Amino acid sequence: MxxxxxxxxxxxxxxxxxxxxxxxxxxxxxxxxxxxxxxxxxxxxxxQATGFVEKDIFTFQMMHFGNDVNYMRQAELDESTLREIPGVIDAVIVNAVPLSGGGSSSTYRLQPTGQKSKGLNASIFEADSHFLNSVGVQLVEGRNFTDSEVVVSNDYAQYPTVGIITQALSEELFPDGDALGNTIYRGDNPVKIIGITDVMKGPWLKLDRRDWSVIVPFVMADKLTQFIVRTQPGERAQVMQQVEQHMLSSNRQRVVENIRGFEDLKAEYxxxxxxxxxxxxxxxxxxxxxxxxxxxxxxxxxxxxxxxxxxxxxxxxxxxxxxxxxxxxxxxxxxxxxxxxxxxxxxxxxxxxxxxxxxxxxxxxxxxxxxxxxxxxxxxxxxxxxxxxxxxxxxxxxxxx
Structure with a gap:
């Protein structure tokens, strides 16, 4: 030196x-x-892992412009039609699409409004018992919805009192591992936990609540209806090309739009x-x-x-x-x-x-x-x-x- x-x-x-x-x-x-x-x-x-088989799942919207349409009946017919398409594993009507950046959420607490308790803001998915199979997510505890628990209505006064939550949400609200069978509250409305899912991301990947979701057995159809469809591996592209034809075959007074794969939704987000x-x-x-x-x-x-x-x-x-x-x-x-x-x-x-x-x-x-x-x-x-x-x-x- x-x-x-x-x-x-x-x-x-x-x-x-x-x-x-x-x-x-x-x-x-x-x-x-x-x-x-x-x-x-x-x-x-x-x-980050989303919990979905993204390459096998797509979503689309149905916009009705005809008069005197029974949206509930049409929705049930559309779900059945989609499930009968060759290559489709399952399909479901849903209020919000995972990974899309749009949906609804609410705060769920351990006690009703007015009582001091822990609460977390979680995404809400409203769908029937076909939701989990349509997105390819497994239950780690508990069971799926039964047909009798699914409420098909436009009236939120008939909102269900049972739900399935993600494992991440159960661990936050019930660190002792006793979530299954317990009740959480959305305001004063009780939701009994009947099932717990594996990893399942919500609509907002950037937010803290991305792993916290509640699935409620509630189906509501209107002029604009959202569908999630899961196909056999390698057959999604072919099914996506057929969707519009199959949907319009039962009612031509509507438009099929925004047919997109899950990975495309995520890429845009x-x-x-x-x-x-x-x-x-x-x-x-x-x-x-x-x-x-x-x-x-x-x-x-x-x-x-x-x-x-x-x-x-x-x-x-x-x-x-x-x-x-x-x-x-x-x-x-x-x-x-x-x-x-x-x-x-x-x-x-x-x-x-x-x-x-x-x-x-x-x-x-x-x-x-x-x-x-x-x-x-x-x-x-x-x-x-x-x-x-x-x-x-x-x-x-x-x-x-």
Whole structure:
């Protein structure tokens, strides 16, 4: 480390360039570490298990425009027609479609309104006993609805008093594992838990309630009716092409619209997050390239400025490896100060992101990994110019005397 003292003296004489490079490294470290963490969070979010066989399920809407239509009777006929299509496993009318970003929710508590108790906001799916089979979700405890428990009506005063909840919701409301057979309340309306499902995401993947859902045996049909259809593996595309023909065969005074696969619904819902992730990746690449080019340029500038000094050292017996080591150490000194400053900035930036955007706390490994990566990139960026400096002839010193 005999080069350290002359390096510090040289940096004091060229403060502006060193300070600019230090700031560049600091900003890169702060931004890249936070961006990498956000990308990691987005990747986890995008790859989360939904509980559905997405490639085998599709949904569509039916809009009636005819007069004197008995929507309830027509809905029952439509469900039967869909289930008879070759390749269809099951079909169901539902009030909300999972992964779609639209639906209804309500707060469910352990006690009726007015009594203090724990409550959670959960998504509500209203459908008959074919719902679970139509979305491919299994029960882990309890049973499905019976035909006598399903209420087919447009009157919410006849709302059912039994329901099936997801395992995530049962674990939150009943941590002791005694959810099955207990009663939860939506306002003053009791809902007895008769079944608990495996993993099943709701309509909103971004919200805390994405794993909390309640399925209620209530069927209501109107001018606009939503269907979920599950097909045999590999036969969904063929069934989707036939749906409109089969639906209009019994009643042509309506329109079949928005025939879409589950993965398409999910892709549309998460498209802003994918765009954000791609933008962050581009920003990381650009910042790293700018930092590497900055180091490369500063090293070249220093070589041109110190040609005589380098030539003199070579004339006094310095080897090429000594010259390369000199510039590597000089870069390491600048990078170290920049990385320390950047790490502090990364923590401060993360705190602001937590405050304003409800992001999780930035883990220390992301800062360490980013700092090491930036250091390696900075050293790689200086090797080329350093080798060029090592090739300066000792005669340069005598020519400039």
């Amino acid at each position: 005999s080069e350290l003292k002359p390096i510090l003296n040289a940096l004091r004489r060229s403060k502006v360039g060193a300070i600019l490079l230090l700031l560049q490294i600091a900003i890169t470290t702060a931004v890249v570490s936070n961006s990498a963490f956000i990308i990691s969070e987005k990747m986890t979010y995008l790859n 998460v498209s802003p997050d994918k765009l954000t992730m791609r933008m962050l990746m581009v920003m990381i690449v650009v910042l790293v390239l700018i930092t590497a080019l900055g180091i490369f340029g500063l090293t070249l500038f220093n070589i041109n400025k110190r040609t005589k000094q380098i030539g003199t050292r070579r004339a006094l017996g310095a080897r090429k490896s000594d010259i390369v080591r000199y510039f590597l150490i000089e870069n390491s000194v600048i990078s170290t100060f920049g990385l320390v400053t950047g790490s502090v900035l990364a923590v401060l930036m993360a705190q602001q992101l937590m405050k304003h955007y409800s992001l999780a706390q930035l883990p220390l490994p992301f800062i360490i990994t980013t700092a090491v990566s930036v250091l390696v990139i900075s050293l790689l960026a200086v090797i080329g110019p350093a080798k060029r400096a090592a090739n300066i002839s000792p005669s340069i010193a005598t020519r400039t005397i």
